[in-house]
Every structure is written in structure tokens, then in C-alpha cells.
Amino acid sequence: MNALLRTLGLVPFFTQQLADAAVLQERVGRVMAVHRSGSTVACNSGDRVVELSSALRRKVAIARPTVGDWVILDESLSRIETVLERKSLFKRLGAGESNELQPIAANIDTLFIVTSCNEEFKESRLERYLALCAEAGAMPVIILTKADLVEDAETYVRRARKTKAGVPVEAINALDPASIHRLLAWIDKTSTVALVGSSGVGKSTILNTLAGRVLASTGEIRDDDKKGRHTTTHRELHLLPSGGLLIDVPGMRELRVADIDGAIGAVFDDIDTLAAQCKFADCRHETEPGCAVLRAIETGALDSRRLSNYKKLLRENALATASLAEKRAQGREFAKMVKEVKALKQKKGEP
Ligand SMILES: Nc1nc2c(ncn2[C@@H]2O[C@H](COP(=O)(O)OP(=O)(O)OP(=O)(O)O)[C@@H](O)[C@H]2O)c(=O)[nH]1
Numbered sequence: 001m002n003a004l005l006r007t008l009g010l011v012p013f014f015t016q017q018l019a020d021a022a023v024l025q026e027r028v029g030r031v032m033a034v035h036r037s038g039s040t041v042a043c044n045s046g047d048r049v050v051e052l053s054s055a056l057r058r059k060v061a062i063a064r065p066t067v068g069d070w071v072i073l074d075e076s077l078s079r080i081e082t083v084l085e086r087k088s089l090f091k092r093l094g095a096g097e098s099n100e101l102q103p104i105a106a107n108i109d110t111l112f113i114v115t116s117c118n119e120e121f122k123e124s125r126l127e128r129y130l131a132l133c134a135e136a137g138a139m140p141v142i143i144l145t146k147a148d149l150v151e152d153a154e155t156y157v158r159r160a161r162k163t164k165a166g167v168p169v170e171a172i173n174a175l176d177p178a179s180i181h182r183l184l185a186w187i188d189k190t191s192t193v194a195l196v197g198s199s200g201v202g203k204s205t206i207l208n209t210l211a212g213r214v215l216a217s218t219g220e221i222r223d224d225d226k227k228g229r230h231t232t233t234h235r236e237l238h239l240l241p242s243g244g245l246l247i248d249v250p251g252m253r254e255l256r257v258a259d260i261d262g263a264i265g266a267v268f269d270d271i272d273t274l275a276a277q278c279k280f281a282d283c284r285h286e287t288e289p290g291c292a293v294l295r296a297i298e299t300g301a302l303d304s305r306r307l308s309n310y311k312k313l314l315r316e317n318a319l320a321t322a323s324l325a326e327k328r329a330q331g332r333e334f335a336k337m338v339k340e341v342k343a344l345k346q347k348k349g350e351p
């Protein structure tokens with residue numbers, strides 16, 4: 001297989017989808033960035049800014065290419081014709097009118113959930129990210145920055161570990177390159193890692209140190225242009241000198257998602273296991289007698305905060321799922337109406 005494309009993360013999962021070797025050599029590429037004027041696609045012959053084919057433009061948002069996608073270009077290498085099946089996908093429900101699912105980043109193998117060892121640290125936020133990660137199909141790693149500023153970083157590590165059984169947790173000082181380089185253990189040569197986390201937790205610092213150059217501005221005022229901080233606003237894949245790719249995903253915290261109760265359940269499987277022992281099969285773990293979940297809270301085995309957050313995420317998801325279902329039903333109604341009008345016109349002999 002081609003070395004460059006492999007460096008960009010082209011693994012058998014994608015090559016298996018390509019029947020034609022020539023296409024593989026010439027027309028396959030990875031979407032490195034999406035901007036207003038088009039998408040930057042890296043392929044064998046270099047980077048090109050391309051448009052979407054008219055067929056792709058007509059498709060629903062979720063089927064259109066996003067950063068991280070593997071695509072096939074047309075023969076002139078100026079348009080994306082096909083989006084290959086995705087290994088994983090982060091998506092969100094568009095706000096307001098366009099209440100439809102939009103792709104955020106595709107083919108992410110590992111999600112670095114970045115938070116810091118101070119009052120910014122919140123288990124509930126971690127649980128939300130973990131559910132989004134499970135839904136997308138990526139592997140989570142929790143990164144605790146600013147471990148150098150506290151005496152009890154271990155306390156934060158313990159709290160982070162409790163958000164999901166088995167989730168890896170790394171405490172680092174993002175200002176110390178040696179500390180950051182420990183993260184390379186989680187970045188394979190062909191894997192793609194995304195960074196998420198609140199503003200100021202050290203995402204740009206991690207990105208810049210791993211990339212070995214300044215890609216994103218950090219919170220400090222830069223001497224060279226005195227421009228000061230500007231928050232990362234676009235999503236772009238960066239190739240790391242040590243192998244692997246990294247992307248900063250801004251604004252993922254407010255991702256509204258629907259249809260993810262399975263992924264939420266995967267994060268809170270400890271509560272589901274307890275719930276199986278409740279006296280009533282439909283126990284809501286509120287005031288019911290014989291509730292194993294409430295008993296676990298009483299004995300201190302389970303945090304009441306965790307149960308509240310579980311219920312909150314399920315409620316939010318139910319609301320979003322209902323609005324998405326409504327939108328889909330409206331779409332179907334509209335399509336039916338168009339069909340009926342057409343049939344009527346045909347009957348009347350109108351064009
Ligand atoms: N002492 C210490 N400072 C850190 C650490 N990580 C980040 N900082 C500092 O925290 C500030 C914010 O870091 P950034 O890397 O800009 O944070 P960010 O997550 O990229 O923020 P946004 O771009 O707003 O999303 C900078 O001044 C960093 O130098 C750490 O582990 N230890």
C-alpha cells in the first residue's frame with residue numbers, strides 16, 4: 001500500500017472498500033480540513049482544495065464529507081465523488097431550524113478528553129464526553145493537565161477513573177514536553193486522535209508540543225504579533241512527526257445529540273447492573289421500596305451525583321430524540337404531499 005496514504009491513516013478498513021487499484025493510487029484522499037471555500041483533501045499527488053459533486057451536495061448533511069473522512073475524487077481531482085464508509089463518527093444535532101444531524105469529525109480512533117486538576121474538573125462533564133465518545137465509536141483517554149499545580153493529582157486521577165470502569169487516565173504537566181510525550185503511548189502510527197475539553201485546559205499546548213511547532217495559539221499573549229489569545233474555530237487534521245494524526249475539536253461540549261441512550265448506558269453500566277436487582281422491573285430509582293440503586297447510594301457505593309447525571313443525560317437525549325423524530329416525520333409528510341400534488345397534476349394532464 002502507498003506509504004503516504006498509510007501515514008495519513010489509510011488502513012485495510014478503507015482499502016477493502018476500494019475495488020480498483022488505480023483509484024486507490026490516484027483518486028483516494030483524506031479530508032484534512034473543511035472551510036467555506038471547499039475541503040482540503042490530501043492525496044498522493046499533494047493537497048488540493050476541492051468541491052463536492054452535485055450528487056453529494058444534494059445528500060443529507062450527515063452523508064456529506066467532514067474532516068477525517070476518506071474520499072474518492074473525480075478524474076479531474078477537483079470534486080469529491082464518494083465518501084468511504086466511516087470507522088467512527090462524531091456528529092451533532094444542528095441548532096434551531098436545521099434540526100438535522102451534522103458530521104463533526106470522522107474516523108477518529110482515540111478521543112483525548114482533556115480536563116485540568118482544578119475547579120474546572122467535573123465528573124459530570126467527563127461522563128457526557130464519555131457517552132459522546134462511545135456513541136461515535138472511538139476509544140477514550142482522560143488527560144488531566146496542570147498536575148504540576150496541585151499536591152494531590154492522585155485524587156483527581158481516582159475521581160476520573162470512577163467515571164467509567166477501565167478508562168485510561170493520564171495526569172500531566174502540559175508545559176513539560178517529557179510529560180506530554182507520555183501521551184504518545186496512546187497514538188499509533190496510523191491512528192487519528194481528537195482532543196476535546198473546555199477552553200483553557202491545555203489542548204493547544206498539547207497539540208503544539210506533539211506537533212513540534214506552533215499550530216494553535218495558546219492562552220498566553222504571543223510576543224511576535226501581540227495578537228493574544230484567539231480560540232481555535234476551525235477543525236483541521238495535523239500530521240505528527242512521530243506518526244499519527246491529531247485534531248482539535250472546538251465546541252464539542254455543547255454537542256446536542258439524539259438517539260444515544262445505548263452509549264449513555266455503556267458509561268453508566270454500573271447503575272444498570274444495580275438496577276437489575278431492584279424489586280420492580282420498571283423501578284425509576286426515586287422513592288420505590290426495594291431499590292438497589294438507592295441502597296447503593298445509602299451505603300456510599302454509588303454517588304448520588306452520578307445517578308442524577310445519568311437521569312439528566314437520558315432526559316436530554318429523550319428530548320433531542322423526540323425533536324429529531326418530529327423533524328423526520330415532517331420530512332416524510334412533506335415528501336408525501338409533493339408526491340400527491342404531482343400525481344394530481346398528472347391526472348389533470350398538467351406538466
Ligand atoms: N502549569 C501548567 N499550565 C498549563 C498546563 N496546561 C496548560 N497550561 C496553561 O494554561 C493556559 C491555557 O492553555 P491552552 O493550551 O491555551 O488551552 P486550550 O485548551 O487550548 O484553550 P482554548 O484554545 O481556549 O480551547 C496556557 O497559559 C497554558 O500555558 C499545565 O499542565 N500546567
Ligand SMILES: [Zn+2]
Nearest residue numbers: 278283285291
Ligand atoms: Zn431502583
